[in-house]
Amino acid sequence: MNSLIKLELTRALRNRKFLFFSVIYPSVLFLIIAGNAHSTTKVPGTGLTLPTYMMVSMASFGALTAVLLGNSERIAKEREGGWVRQLRLTTLPGRGYVLAKTASAAVVSLPSIVIVFVVAATVKDVRLDAWQWLALTGAVWAGSLVFAALGVAIGYLATGDAVRPITMIIYFGLSMLGGLWMPTTTFPGWLQDIVQWLPTHAYAALGQAIEQSRAPHVQDLAVLVVSFALFAGGAAWLYRKDTLKA
Numbered sequence: 001m002n003s004l005i006k007l008e009l010t011r012a013l014r015n016r017k018f019l020f021f022s023v024i025y026p027s028v029l030f031l032i033i034a035g036n037a038h039s040t041t042k043v044p045g046t047g048l049t050l051p052t053y054m055m056v057s058m059a060s061f062g063a064l065t066a067v068l069l070g071n072s073e074r075i076a077k078e079r080e081g082g083w084v085r086q087l088r089l090t091t092l093p094g095r096g097y098v099l100a101k102t103a104s105a106a107v108v109s110l111p112s113i114v115i116v117f118v119v120a121a122t123v124k125d126v127r128l129d130a131w132q133w134l135a136l137t138g139a140v141w142a143g144s145l146v147f148a149a150l151g152v153a154i155g156y157l158a159t160g161d162a163v164r165p166i167t168m169i170i171y172f173g174l175s176m177l178g179g180l181w182m183p184t185t186t187f188p189g190w191l192q193d194i195v196q197w198l199p200t201h202a203y204a205a206l207g208q209a210i211e212q213s214r215a216p217h218v219q220d221l222a223v224l225v226v227s228f229a230l231f232a233g234g235a236a237w238l239y240r241k242d243t244l245k246a
Contacts, residue, residue, distance in 0.1 A: 022070065023112045026062030027119045030054055033181075039125055045185040048211055051124035053183065055116060056207035059140050061180040062112030064200065067105040067148035068171055075101065075155025076163035101155075102232075105148040106141065113140050128211065135210045143203045146224055147174075149231035156238035174200040199227040 037050040046053060117133065120126040128136070150170075158166045175181055177191075178200025184192055195201050202220035209216040 022062060022066035022108065023115060026058045026065065026112055027115050029061070029181075030058040030116055030119060031123065033058075034120075034124055037124075043183045043185065046183070046208065046212075048208065049126075051120060052126050052128075052211055053208065055120035055124075055126055056136065056140070056211060057180045057204050059113045059116040059136075060143070060200070060204050060207060061175055062116055063109040063140055063144035064147050064171070064175065064180070064203075066109035066112055067102075067144050068151045068154075069167060070108065071101055071105050071148055071151025072154040072158070072167040073163050075152060076158055076160045078155075101152050102145060102148040105151065106144055109144045109148075110137075110141055113137060132210055132213070136207050139206050139210060140203075143206055143224060146199055146203065146228045146231060149228055149235055152235040153231050153238055156235060156241075174198060177201075179204050197223060199223055202227075 034051040034054045039049055039051060041050045042048065043050055043053045114137065117137070151167075154163065154167055154170065177195045178184075178198045179195065180200055184195055184201060187195065196219070202223035205220045206216050206224070209220075
């Protein structure tokens with residue numbers, strides 16, 4: 001499995017287009033959204049300044065981009081190209097393949113998180129305690145595993161032709177409704193009640209809790225844990241189903 005992880009990392013790092021959208025693009029969006037905002041402008045209902053709030057949102061968005069888009073399209077193409085069929089001839093178990101894909105995607109997501117933090121600190125003068133920077137990095141990075149598992153599931157659910165539109169609908173839908181592009185406090189009340197159950201909302205809320213120096217809400221943690229279990233379990237089931245077809 002370690003060899004497969006190294007191979008996946010090498011392939012991802014050679015894909016310049018993928019690296020731009022997963023590593024550079026979130027930082028550019030952060031500057032566009034928070035670039036003209038005053039450092040004291042507060043987001044209603046959060047107590048956080050707009051640059052601080054959007055820093056976590058864009059870091060989460062960058063990690064989501066790296067693990068969701070990268071996994072889903074690559075796996076769908078590998079299935080059609082016969083690569084997955086070749087792997088089944090080795091001693092690698094199905095869970096090993098899923099874990100390798102999830103782990104390699106999570107490693108690639110780390111640079112996007114760090115770069116957003118560096119840009120926010122240097123350009124918008126975002127200041128946090130040392131423990132908050134470390135906790136934020138760890139929380140956003142660990143939370144990306146939820147969407148890495150979702151990417152694997154989509155890769156086994158969709159065909160090579162259909163995977164991109166399906167992934168993009170899920171990707172943009174989760175990003176917008178989860179509050180990664182704009183604060184959910186600006187949504188109508190009925191919509192706020194719905195989006196609080198989305199994994200992207202819980203994902204961003206995890207980082208915001210650290211910025212506010214408080215413990216995360218139990219509901220947010222539960223949403224992330226349940227989502228990961230569903231996505232990882234679905235990915236494993238779809239892998240076994242795909243194996244039976246071969």
